[in-house]
Amino acid sequence: MSATRDVTDKRLTARQYADNFADIKPPLDTHQAAVESDRCYFCYDAPCTTACPTHIDIPSFIYKIRSGNLVGSARNILAENIFGAMCARVCPVEDLCEGACVRNTAEDKPVAIGLLQRHATDALLASGEVLFARAPTSGKRVAVVGGGPAGLSCAHRLAMLGHDVSVFEARRKLGGLNEYGIARYKVLDDIAQREVDWLLSIGGITARTGQRVGVDIQLAQLRRDFDAVFLAFGLGAVNALGISDENVPGVFDAVRYIEDLRQACDLSSLPVGRRVIVIGGGMTAIDIAVQTRQLGADEVTLLYRRGPEQMGASGYERELAQSHGVNVRFWSRPRRLVLRDGEAVGVEIERTELVDGKLVATGRTQVLAADMLFKAIGQTLVPDALDDSAREILDTKAGKLRVDENRRTSLAGVWAGGDCVGVSKDLTVAAVQDGKLAAIDIDRTLRA
Amino acid sequence: MTTRIDLTSTIAGIRSPNPFWLASAPPTDKEYNVVRAFEAGWGGVVWKTLGDDPPIVNVNGPRYGAWWSGDRRVMGFNNIELISDRAFDTNIAEITRVKAAWPDRAMVVSVMFPLDEQVWRKRLAQIEATGADGIEINLGCPHGMSERGMGSAMGQQPDLIEQVTRMAKAATTLPVIVKLTPNVTNILPAALAAKRGGADAVSLINTINSIMSVNLDAMAPEPTIDGKGSHGGYCGEAVRPIALHMVGEIGRFADTRGLPVSAIGGITRWRDAAEFMALGAQNVQVCTAAMVYGFKIVDDMIEGLAQWMQSKGYARLDDFIGHALPKLTDWKFLNLNYVTKAHIDQDLCIKCGRCYIACEDTSHQAISASKNGERHFEVKDDECVGCNLCVEVCPVENCLTMVPMQAGTDPRTGRAIAHDHADWTTHPNNVMACESVETVVKK
Ligand SMILES: Cc1cc2nc3c(=O)[nH]c(=O)nc-3n(C[C@H](O)[C@H](O)[C@H](O)COP(=O)(O)OP(=O)(O)OC[C@H]3O[C@@H](n4cnc5c(N)ncnc54)[C@H](O)[C@@H]3O)c2cc1C
Ligand SMILES: Cc1cc2nc3c(=O)[nH]c(=O)nc-3n(C[C@H](O)[C@H](O)[C@H](O)COP(=O)(O)O)c2cc1C
Ligand code: SF4
Ligand code: SF4
Ligand code: SF4
Numbered sequence: 001m002s003a004t005r006d007v008t009d010k011r012l013t014a015r016q017y018a019d020n021f022a023d024i025k026p027p028l029d030t031h032q033a034a035v036e037s038d039r040c041y042f043c044y045d046a047p048c049t050t051a052c053p054t055h056i057d058i059p060s061f062i063y064k065i066r067s068g069n070l071v072g073s074a075r076n077i078l079a080e081n082i083f084g085a086m087c088a089r090v091c092p093v094e095d096l097c098e099g100a101c102v103r104n105t106a107e108d109k110p111v112a113i114g115l116l117q118r119h120a121t122d123a124l125l126a127s128g129e130v131l132f133a134r135a136p137t138s139g140k141r142v143a144v145v146g147g148g149p150a151g152l153s154c155a156h157r158l159a160m161l162g163h164d165v166s167v168f169e170a171r172r173k174l175g176g177l178n179e180y181g182i183a184r185y186k187v188l189d190d191i192a193q194r195e196v197d198w199l200l201s202i203g204g205i206t207a208r209t210g211q212r213v214g215v216d217i218q219l220a221q222l223r224r225d226f227d228a229v230f231l232a233f234g235l236g237a238v239n240a241l242g243i244s245d246e247n248v249p250g251v252f253d254a255v256r257y258i259e260d261l262r263q264a265c266d267l268s269s270l271p272v273g274r275r276v277i278v279i280g281g282g283m284t285a286i287d288i289a290v291q292t293r294q295l296g297a298d299e300v301t302l303l304y305r306r307g308p309e310q311m312g313a314s315g316y317e318r319e320l321a322q323s324h325g326v327n328v329r330f331w332s333r334p335r336r337l338v339l340r341d342g343e344a345v346g347v348e349i350e351r352t353e354l355v356d357g358k359l360v361a362t363g364r365t366q367v368l369a370a371d372m373l374f375k376a377i378g379q380t381l382v383p384d385a386l387d388d389s390a391r392e393i394l395d396t397k398a399g400k401l402r403v404d405e406n407r408r409t410s411l412a413g414v415w416a417g418g419d420c421v422g423v424s425k426d427l428t429v430a431a432v433q434d435g436k437l438a439a440i441d442i443d444r445t446l447r448a
Numbered sequence: 449m450t451t452r453i454d455l456t457s458t459i460a461g462i463r464s465p466n467p468f469w470l471a472s473a474p475p476t477d478k479e480y481n482v483v484r485a486f487e488a489g490w491g492g493v494v495w496k497t498l499g500d501d502p503p504i505v506n507v508n509g510p511r512y513g514a515w516w517s518g519d520r521r522v523m524g525f526n527n528i529e530l531i532s533d534r535a536f537d538t539n540i541a542e543i544t545r546v547k548a549a550w551p552d553r554a555m556v557v558s559v560m561f562p563l564d565e566q567v568w569r570k571r572l573a574q575i576e577a578t579g580a581d582g583i584e585i586n587l588g589c590p591h592g593m594s595e596r597g598m599g600s601a602m603g604q605q606p607d608l609i610e611q612v613t614r615m616a617k618a619a620t621t622l623p624v625i626v627k628l629t630p631n632v633t634n635i636l637p638a639a640l641a642a643k644r645g646g647a648d649a650v651s652l653i654n655t656i657n658s659i660m661s662v663n664l665d666a667m668a669p670e671p672t673i674d675g676k677g678s679h680g681g682y683c684g685e686a687v688r689p690i691a692l693h694m695v696g697e698i699g700r701f702a703d704t705r706g707l708p709v710s711a712i713g714g715i716t717r718w719r720d721a722a723e724f725m726a727l728g729a730q731n732v733q734v735c736t737a738a739m740v741y742g743f744k745i746v747d748d749m750i751e752g753l754a755q756w757m758q759s760k761g762y763a764r765l766d767d768f769i770g771h772a773l774p775k776l777t778d779w780k781f782l783n784l785n786y787v788t789k790a791h792i793d794q795d796l797c798i799k800c801g802r803c804y805i806a807c808e809d810t811s812h813q814a815i816s817a818s819k820n821g822e823r824h825f826e827v828k829d830d831e832c833v834g835c836n837l838c839v840e841v842c843p844v845e846n847c848l849t850m851v852p853m854q855a856g857t858d859p860r861t862g863r864a865i866a867h868d869h870a871d872w873t874t875h876p877n878n879v880m881a882c883e884s885v886e887t888v889v890k891k
Binding site: 046 | 518519520798799800801802804805817843844
């Protein structure tokens with residue numbers, strides 16, 4: 001606790017915490033699902049399917065909801081995307097499937113694909129049905145590094161194809177950012193763990209939690225012991241602000257804080273500032289801004305150095321912030337921290353503008369007071385899993401691992417996917433697709 | 449634009465302020481409902497069918513079933529209800545009171561009696577004394593009553609239709625409307641029989657034999673009564689096309705043409721009524737739509753019909769009644785020289801691809817799905833037979849239309865567009881076609 005800053009826990013009543021962290025997009029009931037599924041035109045070569053990074057056969061799964069065949073519907077979804085339940089909650093659908101729905105053209109109102117996907121997959125998870133059987137065992141063993149959506153998607157597909165998989169995960173729990181990163185109000189009722197448990201029920205996957213590759217075991221060792229290795233260790237650190245003295249009390253790492261928020265049994269135990277400033281323009285920035293506001297912060301200001309068009313967060317996310325009372329200030333960047341007694345108590349910001357397409361500082365400054373300052377300007381890859389023999393796959397300029405379209409690295413027997421590679425946007429659904437594609441290629445290679 | 453629209457309607461001498469009546473069914477079961485209907489503006493009612501005493505009994509379990517659209521709009525409806533389950537005198541007393549209070553509305557009383565002259569004479573005299581405007585004979589109820597030789601059991605036998613109509617006509621001076629059952633392969637013999645018996649008008653359709661659904665848990669038809677179900681009568685929007693056809697047949701067949709028709713079957717909006725009247729109906733009756741939405745819908749029916757008549761310059765119902773009949777013909781007289789091609793309005797197209805897959809999988813492979821590598825749907829005129837499937841499956845109104853070819857050559861057949869009429873009766877492939885056929889037809 002700090003004398004200079006107003007940071008405290010228990011800002012709200014139990015009731016308020018419960019309301020503020022209730023399901024942000026409540027599920028459809030049976031009738032709502034029937035009405036919504038009836039809106040789907042069952043398009044030929046459906047644009048929504050093309051737009052989904054995992055290419056789920058969306059018209060078919062919606063048709064099956066309409067017919068009351070929920071198991072078949074879930075099978076369509078999970079066959080392409082084993083994290084269908086999570087993706088239904090966290091995908092920025094307005095930029096993906098729903099953004100491509102033909103009903104936008106005629107009436108500006110897409111079919112609610114995400115909510116329908118949730119309807120079918122939730123029913124399946126509740127039933128506990130296994131759905132997918134394993135092929136006869138191949139006798140091959142694959143190591144997966146990282147138990148997030150990329151790693152587990154790969155593991156599940158490999159298990160299906162008959163291989164034995166060991167997942168090395170540094171943390172105590174599997175799930176990656178599904179478990180530690182996604183905003184709390186998107187993933188209620190322990191869905192991340194329930195989904196992982198269901199996924200593992202296929203068999204053939206051994207979870208080696210608490211094992212950090214590079215520390216507890218070396219990559220070279222894995223390459224010797226297994227027939228193939230899939231790297232999916234995500235992005236382990238946050239970017240620095242690039243201003244002096246940023247490692248002082250009062251400055252926080254948004255991802256670390258969200259991790260506590262996701263793991264907290266009792267939200268009232270989380271200290272939060274009265275005035276919060278968030279620096280960044282992506283999904284993480286929005287999530288920390290909205291969640292600190294929901295924890296009882298009076299004033300939350302989000303600083304983004306560019307305009308709304310350049311923001312990484314989608315229009316929906318931006319609206320979410322605004323409708324939760326987050327004050328979004330575009331064209332503003334931090335210049336220096338305001339310190340008192342060695343703690344950050346504010347930030348001096350400088351207005352920016354675009355001159356000939358280049359972002360320049362205007363020299364106009366202003367000081368904003370803050371009790372908590374969050375860094376949310378993107379994450380960066382921590383290469384500690386890569387030993388010297390594997391350094392070549394790291395593209396140091398991009399800060400990502402290099403892979404081909406099958407997610408194969410230049411190292412024999414090593415594939416990679418998810419946030420740690422630079423194929424597509426850092427999204428759960430993209431990580432799932434990476435894992436799936438890698439598994440298919442690994443299988444093809446191991447059987448060759 | 450300021451034509452005064454007169455919706456006054458007359459059928460078989462029975463007048464009503466508008467052509468919208470409630471059909472004989474639960475909405476007209478008793479005084480309370482009928483008074484509410486008149487308050488809402490309905491032009492007339494056909495009172496729920498009266499039988500001889502003792503009254504019938506209804507099942508005490510579910511008697512209705514439905515087929516729904518995705519948002520649970522009732523598309524089709526079915527019932528196993530019988531005729532009025534109240535005593536004859538109770539109904540008579542209420543009819544008398546309501547008619548006295550609402551003299552300008554049409555009050556027709558539906559009846560169903562066995563073939564017994566005595567009964568008809570006694571009961572119709574009592575009905576006449578109520579001040580009612582007419583009688584409707586229910587020859588259509590397809591369930592329950594038919595098992596007792598009445599309803600559709602009579603309505604399926606032209607000689608019985610004629611006999612019972614004659615009996616009714618002999619027993620009353622009131623106009624007699626004969627309500628026909630659609631549970632026949634051809635409606636004309638029934639209509640003709642009613643005419644021979646002296647009917648002043650016919651009304652149709654009553655409900656269609658149907659099983660609404662089967663409960664796959666109980667393995668029993670629905671609605672299910674103590675584990676069993678029986679067929680019921682189908683009605684509501686889904687039956688409208690069947691009713692339109694039957695009404696049209698009566699209107700265009702020489703021997704029944706001119707027999708006044710009160711049209712029934714799925715009428716839900718003013719447009720439905722206008723369509724039936726264009727095919728010759730004098731007025732319409734409504735049951736399911738009122739049961740689903742309540743009586744207030746008559747408001748739109750009256751207003752919408754008047755608006756439309758206004759826009760077309762029709763002042764009275766007679767100005768358009770039957771106007772579509774001359775265009776209802778046999779397939780063999782349709783012009784085979786008339787060529788249409790489907791056309792996609794690219795500005796309206798939302799690129800769902802439904803037209804493509806429908807045509808590709810089940811028709812003539814006449815729509816392409818891409819152009820220069822882009823998603824793009826276009827009709828290939830040299831393959832399109834003008835079948836209309838794509839038009840029907842396109843979810844966007846007016847996006848896909850049929851465009852008649854006015855001149856030039858049909859790229860599919862390579863034949864020049866001919867402007868004369870040529871139909872099957874003269875087609876070389878028609879082995880029966882010869883000059884004499886044509887002359888017979890033209891007579
Ligand atoms: C705050 C936040 C909110 C987000 N919200 C959304 C959202 O709403 N929608 C969306 O689509 N995406 C969202 N994302 C992005 C999404 O979470 C990621 O794209 C996705 O989780 C990437 O999956 P991954 O498997 O590549 O990595 P991760 O989920 O990060 O999983 C990597 C796993 O590897 C483990 N690991 C790391 N190093 C080692 C090692 N050396 N040895 C063993 N294990 C190791 C980690 O502990 C972790 O479990 C969000 C991200 C953040 C940070
Ligand atoms: C519940 C119910 C009961 C009916 N009872 C009678 C009846 O007693 N006598 C009758 O002539 N028709 C009866 N009908 C048929 C209707 O009058 C009408 O002919 C038929 O429903 C078609 O019209 P609609 O599509 O507007 O409902 C009944 C229909 C329903 C739905
Ligand atoms: S996985 Fe995501 S993008 Fe794909 S269909 Fe489901 S919600 Fe849409
Ligand atoms: S684009 Fe929209 S309407 Fe077409 S299949 Fe996909 S969800 Fe259905
Ligand atoms: S069905 Fe209609 S909207 Fe859909 S692609 Fe064809 S023309 Fe376009």
